[in-house]
Amino acid sequence: MSPRAGGLALLALFAALALLPLGVRRDDLLNFVLLILLTITLAQSWNIVAGYAGQVNLGHAAFFGLGALTARTLWIGGAPIVLATFAGALVAAAFALLIGAAAFRLRGAYFAIGTLALGEILRTTVGNVLPEISTLPVASIAGYRLAHRYYLALALAALSVIAVALLARSRLGLGMQAIREDEDAAEASGVAALGLKLRALVLSTGLAGAAGGLFAYYQISYYPAHAFNPTWTFDALLVTFIGGVGTLHGPVLGAILYVFLKEYLTVRWVDLHLLIFGVLFIAIVLLFPGGLVQALIQAGNGARRRLGRRSGAPT
Amino acid sequence: MSALLEVEGLDAAYGDSRALSGVTLSVGPGEIVALLGPNGAGKSTLLGCIAGLVRPRAGTIRWDGRDLRAVSAHRIVEHGLAVVPEGRRLFGSMTVEDNLELGAFSPRARAGRRASFERVYALFPVLRTRRRQIVRALSGGQQQMVAVGRALMASPRLLMLDEPSLGIAPQLVSAILDALVEINRAGVAIFLVEQNVRAALTLAHRAYILEGGRIVGAGGGAELLRDPHVRRAYLGPLAVHE
Amino acid sequence: MLLIEQQIVLGLLLGGLYGLAAAGLSLVFGVLKVLDVAHGELIMLGGYGAFWLFALLHWDPFASLLVVIPASLLLGVVLYAVLFGFVVRADEETRVKNSLLVGFGLALALHALAVRLWTADDRSITTSYGGAVIAVGDLSIPVIRLLSLAVAFALIAGLHLLLTRWRWGKAIRATAEDWQAALLTGIDVRRAYLLAFAIGTALAGAAGTLVTVGYSVSPSIGLEWTLKALIVVVLAGLGSMLGTFVAGLFLGVAEALSAAVFGGPYREVVGLVIFVVVLVLRPRGLFGAR
Numbered sequence: 001m002s003p004r005a006g007g008l009a010l011l012a013l014f015a016a017l018a019l020l021p022l023g024v025r026r027d028d029l030l031n032f033v034l035l036i037l038l039t040i041t042l043a044q045s046w047n048i049v050a051g052y053a054g055q056v057n058l059g060h061a062a063f064f065g066l067g068a069l070t071a072r073t074l075w076i077g078g079a080p081i082v083l084a085t086f087a088g089a090l091v092a093a094a095f096a097l098l099i100g101a102a103a104f105r106l107r108g109a110y111f112a113i114g115t116l117a118l119g120e121i122l123r124t125t126v127g128n129v130l131p132e133i134s135t136l137p138v139a140s141i142a143g144y145r146l147a148h149r150y151y152l153a154l155a156l157a158a159l160s161v162i163a164v165a166l167l168a169r170s171r172l173g174l175g176m177q178a179i180r181e182d183e184d185a186a187e188a189s190g191v192a193a194l195g196l197k198l199r200a201l202v203l204s205t206g207l208a209g210a211a212g213g214l215f216a217y218y219q220i221s222y223y224p225a226h227a228f229n230p231t232w233t234f235d236a237l238l239v240t241f242i243g244g245v246g247t248l249h250g251p252v253l254g255a256i257l258y259v260f261l262k263e264y265l266t267v268r269w270v271d272l273h274l275l276i277f278g279v280l281f282i283a284i285v286l287l288f289p290g291g292l293v294q295a296l297i298q299a300g301n302g303a304r305r306r307l308g309r310r311s312g313a314p315t
Numbered sequence: 316m317s318a319l320l321e322v323e324g325l326d327a328a329y330g331d332s333r334a335l336s337g338v339t340l341s342v343g344p345g346e347i348v349a350l351l352g353p354n355g356a357g358k359s360t361l362l363g364c365i366a367g368l369v370r371p372r373a374g375t376i377r378w379d380g381r382d383l384r385a386v387s388a389h390r391i392v393e394h395g396l397a398v399v400p401e402g403r404r405l406f407g408s409m410t411v412e413d414n415l416e417l418g419a420f421s422p423r424a425r426a427g428r429r430a431s432f433e434r435v436y437a438l439f440p441v442l443r444t445r446r447r448q449i450v451r452a453l454s455g456g457q458q459q460m461v462a463v464g465r466a467l468m469a470s471p472r473l474l475m476l477d478e479p480s481l482g483i484a485p486q487l488v489s490a491i492l493d494a495l496v497e498i499n500r501a502g503v504a505i506f507l508v509e510q511n512v513r514a515a516l517t518l519a520h521r522a523y524i525l526e527g528g529r530i531v532g533a534g535g536g537a538e539l540l541r542d543p544h545v546r547r548a549y550l551g552p553l554a555v556h557e
Numbered sequence: 558m559l560l561i562e563q564q565i566v567l568g569l570l571l572g573g574l575y576g577l578a579a580a581g582l583s584l585v586f587g588v589l590k591v592l593d594v595a596h597g598e599l600i601m602l603g604g605y606g607a608f609w610l611f612a613l614l615h616w617d618p619f620a621s622l623l624v625v626i627p628a629s630l631l632l633g634v635v636l637y638a639v640l641f642g643f644v645v646r647a648d649e650e651t652r653v654k655n656s657l658l659v660g661f662g663l664a665l666a667l668h669a670l671a672v673r674l675w676t677a678d679d680r681s682i683t684t685s686y687g688g689a690v691i692a693v694g695d696l697s698i699p700v701i702r703l704l705s706l707a708v709a710f711a712l713i714a715g716l717h718l719l720l721t722r723w724r725w726g727k728a729i730r731a732t733a734e735d736w737q738a739a740l741l742t743g744i745d746v747r748r749a750y751l752l753a754f755a756i757g758t759a760l761a762g763a764a765g766t767l768v769t770v771g772y773s774v775s776p777s778i779g780l781e782w783t784l785k786a787l788i789v790v791v792l793a794g795l796g797s798m799l800g801t802f803v804a805g806l807f808l809g810v811a812e813a814l815s816a817a818v819f820g821g822p823y824r825e826v827v828g829l830v831i832f833v834v835v836l837v838l839r840p841r842g843l844f845g846a847r
Contacts, residue, residue, distance in 0.1 A: 056657065102837050109592050109653040113787055114836045117829045120784065124829075128822035230780070234665065241658070271669035278666030285658045286643055368737055392743040404738035406731045408796065417731050420724070421743035465742060 006249060007165070014158055021147045030150050036259045037153035038214060039239055043251035044160035045207035046236035051246030052164075052173055053200040054180030055108075059115030060236055062122045063092035063205035065228030067212025069126065072134060072224075075217065081152065085213030092209025093202045100198045119230060127225035135221035149218045156214055160207050165248055167203070176200055180246075238277045241284055244293030253292045317380070318343050319473055319504055320365070320396070325374035327360050334360040335528045338374070342473060347495070347505045349515040349536065351549065352525035358508045359401055361525070362477050366398045367391050393421040397471035401478045401508075403462040407451040411442055414450055414461050418468030427470055434501075435464040438494050456487030463494065467503075474498065475506045480514065492518055512549040516540045563696050564813040570699070572809020573706035574767055576802035578782055579789035580713055581760035587795040588733040588753035590649050591641055594660035597783030598667040599758050603629050603765025604774035605675060611682045618682050618770035619704065622763055629762025633755035636663075645750055664779055671776035681773035705767040712763055713802045716756070720798065729753050733795075788832040791839075 017037075021030060042064065049057050067088030074084035099118060106114045136144075167173040175196045178185075212227055235258070243254025262273040284291055318341040327335040334357045342348045350358055363369035365376055367388030376383040378394055386394060397418075406414055415435060419428035436443040439460040445453065450461055459479055466474055476495075480488040492514055499505050509515035516522060516536045524532035524545070532544070539545050582596045593599075606625045610616040616624075640663065644656045690697040720726040725748075732739045732749040739746055768774060768782070785808070793804035808828055815827035 056654070105837055108650060109657045110836055112654075112657055113592075113594075114833055117784065117788075117832045117836075121826055121829045121833070124822070124825050128820075234661070237661070238665075271672050275666050275669035275673070278662045278664075278669065281662035281665070282640065282659050285655060285662065366741060368740065388740040389743055389745045392741065398741045400738060400741060404735050404741070406734045406738065408734060409727065409730060413727055416724075417727060417739075417742050417744070420728060424743065469743065 010161065010249075010252070014154070017154055018151075021150055027146055030146050032259070032263060034146075034150050034153045034218070035263075036255055037150075037157040038211060038218075039235065039255035039259055040157040040252055041153070041160045041207060041211040041214070042232065042236045043239040043243070043255050044157075044164050045204050045211065046233075047164060047240045047245060047251050048167065048204040048207070049197075049200050050237075050240060051250075052167060052176040052180065053197050054176075055104075055197070056112040056237075057115050057201075057204070058112045058230070058233055058237075059117075059119030059122075060205075060208055061228050061230050061232040062115075062119040063096065063208040064212040064215070064232050065122065065126065065225075066092045066095055067209025068216040068227035069130075069212075069224055070209070071213030072216035076134075076137065076140075081148075081213075081217050085152070085156075085210050085217070088213035088216070089206040089209040092212065093206040096201045096205035097198065100201050101194065104194055104197050104201075116230065116233075119228065119233065123225050123228035123230070126228055127223075130224040133221055133223050141220060144220070149214070152214050152217060156207075156210055159210075161248065161252065163203065163207065164251075168248065172196060172199055238281055242277065242280055242291050244291030245289075247291070247293045250291050250293045253296075257292070318377075319379065320383075320506070321375075321377040322361075322365070323375045323377075325361070325364060325371050325376065327357070327364055327369060327371040329357075329360055333528055335364070335371070338525070338528070338530055340523050340530060340533070342504050342506050344472070345499070345502055345504055346521065347499050347507065347519045347536075349519035349522040350506065350508045350525055351512050351515060351522055351545075353548075354510075356525045357528040358525055359477055362398065362400075362475055362506075362508060365396070365475065390421075392469045392471070393423055395470075395472035397466035397469040397474055399459075399462045399466045399474070399476040399479060401481065403458050405450045405458055405461055405465070408449065410447050410449055411453070411461055412446040414465050415442075415446075415468050418465035419470075421469060424469040428468060431468045431470055435467050438467070438497065439464055454484075454487075456483045456490070459483055459487070459491055460494075463491065467498065471503060473504045473506060475508075477508045478510060479507070480509060480511045488514070512545070513540070516545075560695060561814075561817050564817050565810055566696055566698060567702075568809040568811075568813025569806055570702040570706050570771075570809070571812075572806035573709040573802070574764055574771070574805070575785050575789050575808050576805025577709040577712060577760060577764040577767070579786040579793070579801050579805055580716060580798050581757035581764070582783075582786040583790045583793070583795055583798070583801050584716075584729075584753055584760070585757040586790065588729055589641070589645055589656075589750050590652050591644055591656035591754075592653050592660065593641070593757075594657055594783050594787075595664040595667060595779075596660075596757075596761055596786055597779035597781065598664045598671075599629065599632070599761035600765040600768065600782045601671060601774060601776060601779045602632070602667065603762030604769035604778070605671065605680070605765070606762065607766035607769050608680045608682060608774055611684075612680075617684060618766055619708065622708070622766055625762045625766050626759050630755045630759040632762070633758025634751060636758065637751050637754040641754060642747070642751070645747075664783070668776050668779055675776070677776055679773045679775045680769070682770045684770070699771075702771045705771045709764070709767060710802065712760065713798055716760065717798050719756070725749070725752055784832075785828065788828045791832055791835050 017033065020033065024030065046057065046060050049055050070091040071084040071088035074087055075081050103111060103114060215227060239254035239258045240251045242257065243252065244250025258273070258277065261276065265272040288294060320342040322341065323339050325335050325338040338361060350361070352358055360369055364371045365383070367386065371384070378396065383391065406417065415432065416428070419425050419431055424431065441457060442460055442464060445457070450458060453461065463479070479491055483491070488511070495505055495518065507515055507519065516539055519536040522534065522536055522539050523530050532539070534542070578600055582593065585591055585593050603625050606628060607618045607621045610621040610624060611618055640659060641656065644652055644659055647655060687701060689700040691700060691703065720730055728739065728744045729749050729752060731744060732746050736746050739749070765774065768778070789801060789805045789808055792808065793801040811827055811831065812824045816824040
């Protein structure tokens, strides 16, 4: 499937999704799709740093949480949700800038465990400072419209996909690819690694913060510390890797598969989807680093060869 | 007299470049054979191939007539080949005694390790005195002795050394080279990669010259010492500082 | 409201377990250059082993160490053969990153399995002597935790002896320092890796048992203990098991002091903050000195 065909497919998909609430009245279906869209946003945002700048950020939940906290506070205080979400994104990105320079002194696995620790520090602190559950005022609950949440989710998911698409083609994106392949060589040839990594981090965390804003808008009541829980990071990690880290479609495919499995399997065995994804994840890291996207491309090439037609994409 | 070690047509790559092309050489029992050549010629890569650390692209390596390429790296010492690597590569945080003992790790060597200890201490008495010392604290020359000793603990029939005189005070260099002569007198063949060309050629029965991954010359030690190309490239005023 | 001295003593007792938990991780990281972030889950499994031996067979938890340790050793062999043995095929930098990811997947899978098999509830072991304390002045020292500290120390001392006196222990250390030189001297580096990983897992299992008898166990202690172990390893650096044990004690005391000064909820934060600070000050990680 050529990039153009892939792009058109995504466009068609989003158009269909935009029309969905108009045709469908079932809340559970809208909830389901909303969850997928949230997961797409979260995963694509994580994909920016992992797939394009080559660093595994295990503190992603911290930015999600900061976005949620900011957005919730402002929105309950009276601000329009779009503004509140945007503010959430800004706060998350600002925090990223704050810790970015120090964090990027760490390479590889040390960056991963360092960001994990950072995320946990934030979660514990927020949990201590704001231990009470945050519930929407009664008036808000009465006027709660799922469709509004749905459209915000759709907008954010579209935004994140477009951001990654543009990124891959841009100067910033190519610079990041160079770093990902070989940081030392890139530095030697003039690519200012830190600046690029920071820009990637800002974009990534801003989107995560926005996703947090969506979560704050969506949840009627939750513990503020819950939005900082590392499971949000792990979800993003799983989805992106299984779908195909560093690809455009990977997080989308991964998110769809993930939410489907999660919702379907929850009935029988609460965390079975995690067991499956854990094993799948290991298989992907060791055997199939390109994830589902790579698997599909290879299957597609295989099918094309069997049909006797010339294979389009290089193997 | 059949050769102990036979290398034929060896090709190896280092990254994208050709490190070795069609290298052919041999070492007979009890011989001292030197491998000379400029930096980057591929000498260490050749040793790496023989020791099983580097996988060659083509060619054969035979030991006692058997294919050495089929043997995994940690088993090579069991066959009778021991290596003193460049830069010594000792286990710095461990004692002299421990380093030597690890040299006798393989089963065959382990069986004779008491005798091996005596041989090594006889050769390098200073090691006996310092045997409980952490290797990192020793001087360069003493560390080289430990490295040679560690290889000897395996009771090898062929001892391969990669630049043993590098970074060592001149007085100690001759001590080490004298030790090599003694080791050879006891029947151990020696394959010596050395930048100190004069010393190597004085010691060696035969030598090969490796330049740019290819063998460009071979002959007796004394003969090569007199060879004009060798004198110009390696022993003259423009040669590598000895 | 406990005396600060009491808090410090309790912190010390817990710190011994931190040290034991870290020792296994440190061994694996130092030798294989593999960061097994599922280490906490291995601790959790050891804990459940002890719990079920107690609940079903009424085995005293200290006695159950005799079963948990060999069983964990075996588990380590299996995990290496099936999983981490493949991770070590890559070069060092890729290895560390891959092991982080693989460990993550493993931790997720083990956690989900534990929840399914044993529910998310906390489990603890209450022995007949469980409540006993030794009074020293104003302080009361829980006997079980004191025994656990002694066992932890004994295991660490045993490990130290293993690594310095046993032939394969020396081979493991040699492999950690320079695996190519180890190959040249005839050491089967793959076997050294296997042994190190198995021993590391055995230590995790033992730590889990001690955690369960002194505190409690649940599927979620995995992440918590992986973080504790990581903090201690980063604090102590690699190389010395005894040093790791001491760093564990230090963390325990630091947490106790932080709880006393800032209040209970901030106990966890001090360790994490120390961790991040030390990491940033040593950005080349633990191998930087070489």
